[in-house]
Amino acid sequence: MLPEQGSQHARNVDTLFMALFWLNVFFFVLVTGLTLYSVWAFKRREGVKTPHITHNLALELFWSIIPTIMVLGVFFWGAAGYLDYSVAPGDSMEVQVTAKKWNWTFTLPDGSIWGQKIQLPVNKNIRFIMTSNDVLHDFYVPNMRVKHDVIPNRYTDVWFKAEKTGELHVACAEYCGKSHSDMWAKINIVTQEEYDKWLINGPPEWDKMQPEELGKIAYEAYGCNTCHSIDGSKNTGPTWKGLYGKTEKFADGSTTTADEAYLEESINYPGKRVVAGYENQMPNFEGQIKPKLFKGLIAYIKSLK
Amino acid sequence: MTSPHLGTPVSPEAKEVDYIEASKGIWSWMSTVDHKRLGLMYLWAVIINFIIGGVFALLVRITLMTGNHGDNYFISAEMYNRFFTMHGIIMVFLVIIPSVPAALGNFVLPLMLGAKDVAFPRLNLASFWIYVLGWMMAVSAMVFGMVDTGWTFYTPYSSTTSGPVSLVALAAFTLGFSSIFTGINFVATVHKLRAPGMTWFEMPLFVWGIYATALIQVLATPVVGITLVLLTIERSWGIGVFDASKGGDPVLFQHFFWFYSHPAVYIMILPGMAIISEIIPTFSQKTVFGYKAIGFSSVAIALIGFLVWGHHMFPSGQSQLASLVFSFLTFLVAIPSGIKVFNWLATMWRGNIAMDTPMVWAVSFLLLFTIGGLTGIFLGALSVDIHLHDTYFVIAHFHYVMMGGTITAFLGGIHYWWPKMYGRMYNEKVAKIAAYLYFIGFNVLFLTQFVMGSNGMPRRYYNYLPEFQAWHIASTVGSWIIGAGLFLALFNLIASFRRPKDAPDNPWKGTTLEWQTQSPPIEHNFHGQPVLTRAPYDYRKPVSFEREIH
Numbered sequence: 013m014l015p016e017q018g019s020q021h022a023r024n025v026d027t028l029f030m031a032l033f034w035l036n037v038f039f040f041v042l043v044t045g046l047t048l049y050s051v052w053a054f055k056r057r058e059g060v061k062t063p064h065i066t067h068n069l070a071l072e073l074f075w076s077i078i079p080t081i082m083v084l085g086v087f088f089w090g091a092a093g094y095l096d097y098s099v100a101p102g103d104s105m106e107v108q109v110t111a112k113k114w115n116w117t118f119t120l121p122d123g124s125i126w127g128q129k130i131q132l133p134v135n136k137n138i139r140f141i142m143t144s145n146d147v148l149h150d151f152y153v154p155n156m157r158v159k160h161d162v163i164p165n166r167y168t169d170v171w172f173k174a175e176k177t178g179e180l181h182v183a184c185a186e187y188c189g190k191s192h193s194d195m196w197a198k199i200n201i202v203t204q205e206e207y208d209k210w211l212i213n214g215p216p217e218w219d220k221m222q223p224e225e226l227g228k229i230a231y232e233a234y235g236c237n238t239c240h241s242i243d244g245s246k247n248t249g250p251t252w253k254g255l256y257g258k259t260e261k262f263a264d265g266s267t268t269t270a271d272e273a274y275l276e277e278s279i280n281y282p283g284k285r286v287v288a289g290y291e292n293q294m295p296n297f298e299g300q301i302k303p304k305l306f307k308g309l310i311a312y313i314k315s316l317k
Numbered sequence: 318m319t320s321p322h323l324g325t326p327v328s329p330e331a332k333e334v335d336y337i338e339a340s341k342g343i344w345s346w347m348s349t350v351d352h353k354r355l356g357l358m359y360l361w362a363v364i365i366n367f368i369i370g371g372v373f374a375l376l377v378r379i380t381l382m383t384g385n386h387g388d389n390y391f392i393s394a395e396m397y398n399r400f401f402t403m404h405g406i407i408m409v410f411l412v413i414i415p416s417v418p419a420a421l422g423n424f425v426l427p428l429m430l431g432a433k434d435v436a437f438p439r440l441n442l443a444s445f446w447i448y449v450l451g452w453m454m455a456v457s458a459m460v461f462g463m464v465d466t467g468w469t470f471y472t473p474y475s476s477t478t479s480g481p482v483s484l485v486a487l488a489a490f491t492l493g494f495s496s497i498f499t500g501i502n503f504v505a506t507v508h509k510l511r512a513p514g515m516t517w518f519e520m521p522l523f524v525w526g527i528y529a530t531a532l533i534q535v536l537a538t539p540v541v542g543i544t545l546v547l548l549t550i551e552r553s554w555g556i557g558v559f560d561a562s563k564g565g566d567p568v569l570f571q572h573f574f575w576f577y578s579h580p581a582v583y584i585m586i587l588p589g590m591a592i593i594s595e596i597i598p599t600f601s602q603k604t605v606f607g608y609k610a611i612g613f614s615s616v617a618i619a620l621i622g623f624l625v626w627g628h629h630m631f632p633s634g635q636s637q638l639a640s641l642v643f644s645f646l647t648f649l650v651a652i653p654s655g656i657k658v659f660n661w662l663a664t665m666w667r668g669n670i671a672m673d674t675p676m677v678w679a680v681s682f683l684l685l686f687t688i689g690g691l692t693g694i695f696l697g698a699l700s701v702d703i704h705l706h707d708t709y710f711v712i713a714h715f716h717y718v719m720m721g722g723t724i725t726a727f728l729g730g731i732h733y734w735w736p737k738m739y740g741r742m743y744n745e746k747v748a749k750i751a752a753y754l755y756f757i758g759f760n761v762l763f764l765t766q767f768v769m770g771s772n773g774m775p776r777r778y779y780n781y782l783p784e785f786q787a788w789h790i791a792s793t794v795g796s797w798i799i800g801a802g803l804f805l806a807l808f809n810l811i812a813s814f815r816r817p818k819d820a821p822d823n824p825w826k827g828t829t830l831e832w833q834t835q836s837p838p839i840e841h842n843f844h845g846q847p848v849l850t851r852a853p854y855d856y857r858k859p860v861s862f863e864r865e866i867h
Binding site for chain 1: 322473604606607634637649652662666667671692707772778782856
């Protein structure tokens with residue numbers, strides 16, 4: 013019924029959830045039982061006169077006061093967990109999050125900017141300070157049982173402390189248009205040592221990888237895949253298949269050959285020259301992509317013949 | 318076929334000219350001020366819109382049989398977003414909100430009060446045509462490409478996305494006036510047109526429920542009206558009220574929107590509960606347990622319901638204090654609903670229960686609404702709601718209360734008052750099969766969604782993770798079962814038109830005044846002003862299949 017429990021807070025939430033589940037079962041069985049029993053035991057028979065029972069003060073007070081006490085108990089229990097969730101500990105590591113249609117960008121304390129997949133350390137309080145570049149989004153980490161809306165021109169936050177390593181799925185949980193359901197991220201929770209190494213070098217796998225492979229990672233990590241296909245099909249943006257070396261035509265009628273310089277410009281400042289037949293929707297990626305990955309991206313696009 | 322315990326058929330020739338026969342021709346219907354004719358016209362308009370909204374739901378569910386649409390899809394993401402948006406808009410504004418008050422309330426309320434009509438019959442006619450105007454505006458938006466904002470229209474998405482958003486917003490604004498006028502009419506009618514001898518505590522409970530609803534309709538609807546107008550102005554002129562870069566606040570839209578839309582859900586459920594408060598005592602042939610508690614609880618729900626809107630916004634960025642207060646009040650508003658359920662059960666206890674079709678629907682309501690209400694507790698609890706907000710758990714919860722509650726009660730009410738409205742019975746056996754299909758289909762469709770939601774499946778998702786696919790497929794199959802049940806119920810009701818108008822005055826042996834008229838009633842309901850001689854639900858004197866007042 014519930015996802016993996018990634019934190020103490022998740023466990024606390026689940027305890028209340030399960031208590032409510034059994035409370036629900038109890039009352040549902042009670043109501044259903046009484047209903048079905050009555051339908052069976054008091055089946056219509058001709059000539060039966062029913063008793064004229066208009067009220068019973070003691071019974072009515074009982075089933076008004078007891079449920080009130082129960083739900084107030086639930087209120088306090090839920091409020092306690094909520095207060096935990098809504099105030100990040102003072103020693104939290106801070107990660108900046110930017111949401112836009114339709115991907116997430118993370119800025120780590122060292123200033124590095126990452127796309128769809130990042131790594132964060134285990135057993136650390138991590139506070140995500142979030143803002144949107146366009147419409148409402150929501151940062152939802154099911155395994156942590158936390159979410160918060162991400163709002164334009166404002167900062168909101170959410171925090172957790174992962175208690176085990178492993179991958180966390182992050183989903184957008186505020187409807188934001190066409191690719192709302194494709195706007196996910198993955199947080200890989202790793203040891204502090206692995207995290208520190210990753211900050212400097214990128215994950216260890218990168219050292220053994222070809223530029224084109226790194227480019228494929230960037231293609232997914234920065235959400236290029238939500239708008240650009242690699243198989244020739246038309247999407248929100250032009251396909252990358254056969255892109256390198258072709259003569260690209262722009263909305264103003266000018267043309268250019270799609271070489272490395274053009275690819276770099278159209279990643280960093282896509283609004284400068286928009287391909288004819290497409291809308292100027294792509295955000296700037298200048299300064300956001302790690303140099304190793306950027307070079308890989310160019311190599312990757314070149315490889316898509 | 319009708320069973321003996323529903324009375325002997327009355328020869329149609331022996332009946333007086335009824336309100337349907339009283340005048341002929343389409344203009345006599347289009348210009349009618351007869352609350353009964355208006356009730357019927359609303360009924361069929363609501364049924365047509367229910368079918369349209371239902372088709373959008375079926376399309377949504379078919380799309381969700383796969384969670385990885387990739388590049389080869391039949392229905393695109395953009396189309397899907399329009400389908401769930403139109404489903405919500407049609408169901409909320411064109412179906413559920415008007416359903417019980419406008420269709421059944423219009424028909425039954427004056428009869429129950431011993432009145433000739435509502436207080437303002439011409440306002441009633443205007444109310445209907447305003448509904449039709451809003452309806453046509455919404456339909457035309459479908460021609461102009463539909464909208465993809467979700468029925469909740471959250472800014473900034475709704476203030477910036479393309480499409481006929483302003484048209485749809487103004488359609489809802491227009492429909493709001495239909496609701497307000499109905500509310501005004503019903504408040505005045507209940508205050509001023511009760512039969513001599515009918516004190517407030519001798520009104521049927523259906524009237525209490527409709528009255529409480531009318532209060533909300535009048536007080537709350539203007540807020541959503543103005544909110545939608547603000548949205549339209551924002552879209553056209555960029556005034557910035559919902560745009561933080563200009564000093565406004567997108568979250569303000571949510572406060573304005575939910576200030577109405579939460580009371581709106583009580584506009585939806587209170588009339589449904591009001592129907593159940595009629596069906597249960599009648600089919601138990603036993604007086605209602607706790608009449609005053611049920612009556613007062615309707616008013617309490619209406620009033621407290623204005624104070625809980627922020628429970629739709631716990632992760633929205635509103636303050637912690639606001640969230641704490643809203644959660645607290647939300648738990649309080651749950652108590653009166655619980656009291657009603659216990660009172661209904663106590664009414665059935667030691668009753669003399671006939672499981673005719675209306676009672677099957679009422680029992681269905683008890684089980685489904687209980688699940689809906691209980692699961693609301695999860696959502697009122699702050700820490701749990703943070704996990705469940707904007708997931709399928711919420712979708713399941715509100716469908717259990719709005720569809721498992723209101724629509725179930727609405728169908729029960731239609732089957733209860735059908736012989737009064739049309740003077741005919743329908744095929745009982747087929748009607749019950751439809752009710753059972755509905756109940757089974759409903760649970761397959763929505764119980765699965767609780768599990769998906771608590772496992773983290775977000776709402777309004779076109780693509781989803783593979784772990785959810787089996788649940789989605791099961792849920793879609795449920796939608797086919799319930800669709801079959803609903804169509805069967807509809808065809809069965811339509812098939813009743815082939816039967817003679819031979820229903821007795823009071824086939825179910827009810828004690829309220831609408832059963833003291835012919836089935837169907839004459840145009841002016843009663844011959845002269847009836848005086849109340851039997852308190853509602855008083856079964857101490859035997860009740861006849863024939864009216865006592867002539």
